[in-house]
Amino acid sequence: MTAALAADVAVSNAALRRYLHGLPGVDQVGAEGRAAMLSTRSIKAASKQQAIDLAISMVDLTTLEGMDTPGKVRALCAKALRPDPTDPTTPHVAAVCVYGDMAAIARDAVGDALHVAAVATAFPSGRASLAVKLADTRDAVANGADEIDMVIDRGAFLAGRYLDVYDEIVAIKEACGTAHLKVIFETGELRTYDNVRRASYLAMLAGADFIKTSTGKVSPAATLPVTLILLEAVRDWHRQTGQRIGVKPAGGIRTSKDAIRYLVMVNEVCGEAWLTPDLFRFGASSLLNDLLLQRQRMRTGHYSGPDYVTID
Amino acid sequence: MMEGRLDVRKTYKLYIGGAFPRSESGRTYAVTDAKGRFLANASLASRKDARDAVLAARAAQRGWAGATAYNRGQVIYRIAEMLEGRRAQFEAEIESAEGCSARRASAQVDSAIDRWVWYAGWSDKIAQVLGSSNPVSGPYFNFSVPQPTGVVAAIAPQRPSLLGLVSVVAPIIVSGNSCVVVASPECPLPAITLAEVLATSDLPGGVVNILTGAPGEIGPWLASHADVDALDLTGVVDDGVATEMAVAAAETITRVLPPPSSPPDWSADPGLGRISAFVETTTVWHPQGV
Numbered sequence: 106m107t108a109a110l111a112a113d114v115a116v117s118n119a120a121l122r123r124y125l126h127g128l129p130g131v132d133q134v135g136a137e138g139r140a141a142m143l144s145t146r147s148i149k150a151a152s153k154q155q156a157i158d159l160a161i162s163m164v165d166l167t168t169l170e171g172m173d174t175p176g177k178v179r180a181l182c183a184k185a186l187r188p189d190p191t192d193p194t195t196p197h198v199a200a201v202c203v204y205g206d207m208a209a210i211a212r213d214a215v216g217d218a219l220h221v222a223a224v225a226t227a228f229p230s231g232r233a234s235l236a237v238k239l240a241d242t243r244d245a246v247a248n249g250a251d252e253i254d255m256v257i258d259r260g261a262f263l264a265g266r267y268l269d270v271y272d273e274i275v276a277i278k279e280a281c282g283t284a285h286l287k288v289i290f291e292t293g294e295l296r297t298y299d300n301v302r303r304a305s306y307l308a309m310l311a312g313a314d315f316i317k318t319s320t321g322k323v324s325p326a327a328t329l330p331v332t333l334i335l336l337e338a339v340r341d342w343h344r345q346t347g348q349r350i351g352v353k354p355a356g357g358i359r360t361s362k363d364a365i366r367y368l369v370m371v372n373e374v375c376g377e378a379w380l381t382p383d384l385f386r387f388g389a390s391s392l393l394n395d396l397l398l399q400r401q402r403m404r405t406g407h408y409s410g411p412d413y414v415t416i417d
Numbered sequence: 418m419m420e421g422r423l424d425v426r427k428t429y430k431l432y433i434g435g436a437f438p439r440s441e442s443g444r445t446y447a448v449t450d451a452k453g454r455f456l457a458n459a460s461l462a463s464r465k466d467a468r469d470a471v472l473a474a475r476a477a478q479r480g481w482a483g484a485t486a487y488n489r490g491q492v493i494y495r496i497a498e499m500l501e502g503r504r505a506q507f508e509a510e511i512e513s514a515e516g517c518s519a520r521r522a523s524a525q526v527d528s529a530i531d532r533w534v535w536y537a538g539w540s541d542k543i544a545q546v547l548g549s550s551n552p553v554s555g556p557y558f559n560f561s562v563p564q565p566t567g568v569v570a571a572i573a574p575q576r577p578s579l580l581g582l583v584s585v586v587a588p589i590i591v592s593g594n595s596c597v598v599v600a601s602p603e604c605p606l607p608a609i610t611l612a613e614v615l616a617t618s619d620l621p622g623g624v625v626n627i628l629t630g631a632p633g634e635i636g637p638w639l640a641s642h643a644d645v646d647a648l649d650l651t652g653v654v655d656d657g658v659a660t661e662m663a664v665a666a667a668e669t670i671t672r673v674l675p676p677p678s679s680p681p682d683w684s685a686d687p688g689l690g691r692i693s694a695f696v697e698t699t700t701v702w703h704p705q706g707v
Binding site: 408412 | 643644
């Protein structure tokens with residue numbers, strides 16, 4: 106079904122453009138209103154406890170800094186495996202997310218216990234030739250990454266060269282081999298919600314396993330309305346093709362309250378099937394500490410403080 | 418039709434992080450004067466307001482402790498200046514809340530202003546008096562320096578409503594601590610008016626956070642909070658409650674200043690006791706001649 110649709114619309118830039126521009130427009134006020142309405146849901150104790158554990162298990166614990174060192178990555182991996190050493194019942198996170206050259210160190214540190222996600226394709230700008238991006242991807246996979254986070258060429262996308270973006274995603278997907286491919290749109294640069302919806306379909310057509318909002322390097326990063334549009338896209342795609350694509354909001358999600366709002370939205374839009382680390386992830390670093398503080402608060406009955414979690 | 422103006426009544430809110438939010442719970446309680454007549458509605462703070470206040474205090478503490486002692490002294494003196502400029506309002510509020518004479522209210526405001534000035538002067542003298550240069554048996558300089566404890570939660574005394582509050586808050590912040598204080602539940606209005614003074618005194622938002630409501634409700638949450646470094650129980654009258662809070666505080670290694678054994682004379686010279694209760698002594702060794 107997917108292959109047939111792709112063969113139909115990805116024959117030329119004009120055909121792809123017709124398909125993407127033929128998607129229904131996003132009702133901006135409606136999307137923002139729905140996201141705001143869903144975030145007022147009150148989640149009470151037992152559900153909150155479950156939601157916090159679920160959110161922890163969905164975190165892609167991330168460090169993407171120029172100053173990353175092997176030691177920092179190893180420390181991150183130790184935290185990913187055992188987020189709260191004071192409480193062994195705390196679930197581990199879904200994956201660690203690092204630059205491609207650190208993937209080997211991360212893989213060495215986590216073994217087969219966690220996924221190792223590596224950003225590739227000249228992250229975060231994506232400004233490099235296809236050959237470099239392919240080499241970057243192959244290098245990350247060879248280093249042991251089993252998930253690749255690629256960025257799309259926003260310049261080409263905004264200029265309307267959709268087929269170029271499509272072909273690039275297809276080529277990277279091929280270079281990934283068995284590794285899962287997450288496609289980052291950098292929604293903060295796409296300007297309109299219509300563009301976000303078009304980018305979602307473009308990536309799904311090209312074979313993305315996950316669609317991801319942002320790199321975390323551009324503000325605004327993930328927002329609730331943008332994630333709502335991504336979730337609607339994967340829901341409709343599933344209805345159309347039977348294929349389940351994952352969603353990963355990244356950047357700007359710092360508190361447990363925020364994370365729970367996202368989970369409520371996933372449940373409302375896509376249903377319970379998506380409430381698993383295989384189909385929903387948080388790209389975050391400081392979020393994990395806040396989730397742990399909330400978890401400690403519920404366990405001990407008193408408020409916890411930053412002295413009781415690691416400084417990353 | 419217009420006969421005179423409509424009343425413009427003040428909404429008394431909390432003071433957290435330099436802003437004046439309502440309680441997140443949306444609750445209020447009626448504040449009455451000494452004769453039981455309605456004065457105003459004050460916010461009834463919840464444990465989540467206390468949590469927010471601790472977050473704000475933590476965020477502000479490093480910057481406040483990092484300011485020079487001289488600068489902190491100037492800011493605290495500025496509070497006295499602002500308070501002086503609004504003394505009529507404080508006198509009226511104290512008079513109605515405590516049911517005392519105008520003369521006594523005025524005397525209390527005088528003392529409160531003088532208290533700020535007194536502590537402002539101490540700001541750059543604490544290190545000399547509480548610190549020391551220690552003789553040691555080796556070629557080292559050895560210094561002991563008082564450092565602020567961090568975030569201090571305090572329960573202000575019921576009376577005197579303004580002077581009691583100032584006498585609790587000023588010694589906490591003078592050394593570079595930030596504080597979350599629960600105001601007198603019977604007379605909370607002068608406390609919130611004091612917050613307006615603090616907000617216009619160059620005091621960084623979050624250094625002082627004022628909650629109004631039931632100390633019995635918020636206090637235990639502050640005592641057990643792991644991110645509170647010290648607890649001032651001055652305003653807790655019930656011995657059992659004070660013990661309970663001290664036990665909760667011990668669980669998370671929180672320094673505790675117990676309530677006074679007898680009601681203190683707030684107008685007397687306060688001495689250094691309250692300052693030294695909320696500093697930690699750091700001792701540094703430094704080789705000579707390097």
